[in-house]
Amino acid sequence: MTEIVLNEPLDMHLHLRDGKMLQSVAPLSAYSFSGGLIMPNLIPPITDIDMLHSYRDRIKQAIGDEKFLPYMTLFFKSNYDRDFLASVSDEITAIKLYPAGITTNSEGGVQGFDIDELSPTLGAMSDLGIPLCIHGESSGFVMDREKEFIPIYESLARAFPNLKIVMEHITTANSVEALDRYENLYATITLHHLLITLDDVAGGMLQPHLFCKPIAKRPEDREALRRVAFEAHPKVMFGSDSAPHPQNAKEAPGCAAGVFTAPIALPALVTLFEEYGALDNLQRFVSDNAKAIYGINPPTKAVTLTKELMKVPQKYGEVVPMYAGEELSWSISSINY
């Protein structure tokens, strides 16, 4: 095959930031995707409707004429008022929960995990049909954080059987196994976690542009992620977790966590899925599953990729992308609306 068309590709976990960074990265996602789930971890995080509206307006302004729907999220707080949530439920696609301090701009997240304390918000979300997205990591040893969080996912899934819970950016075989144990558990998988293991980050010279949270894991974990992505398991969907930081924040002591993949995501996914004979399932992984899970209907956009080299730029503005300066076997050749 030398050409593939992806209809309404969706990026269900996306950091667009704000200000100058937003202006520089939003058009890149808007070019190749039909929509994206926009993370709320700004400073300060998005916690009320005025902030959400004005952030959505800034995103739309940054995107210009491009056809791209920003699916907005609120930053989880345990004491959201039920009436407030009812009033915003049509304007948000999900609420994102971060454990306090676990990653970039998550200081205002949840401390401890007392389900009773979280119940007012979770109960209302469940009743109103608002999905819950979670950055599922404990504060334990870095390689074990995701595994240690699984019992929390399970307690939440049991306590709120009608609440859709999305395990964000899963990185381990344990998380893949948990998916099938509870009807209401779903997951996003990033491009970089399908491609790399910890060896690529720290096995040779340290690669700051591959450093992210959760950290990439073992080959057998990557294998488990690949298996469900390549078969487009109906409970998994693509979410890039594309997380731009300026070059000087990455190439520094105290390197910021995040891999910037938005502009290379579709060419790299096609390259990978082709290599493993899974191209027939990419449409479901990158769009259909998310549409079904979230019940969304994104704007029509057909992205054609051709088997022609994409030379990845060294930088997009201030940000170094994954595979900077390297070549991918596929590139975007046209977009039709």
Ligand code: DOR
């Ligand atoms: O590597 C990451 N970067 N992981 C996250 O969860 C957050 C993200 C960011 O916002 O930079």
Ligand code: ZN
């Ligand atoms: Zn993220």
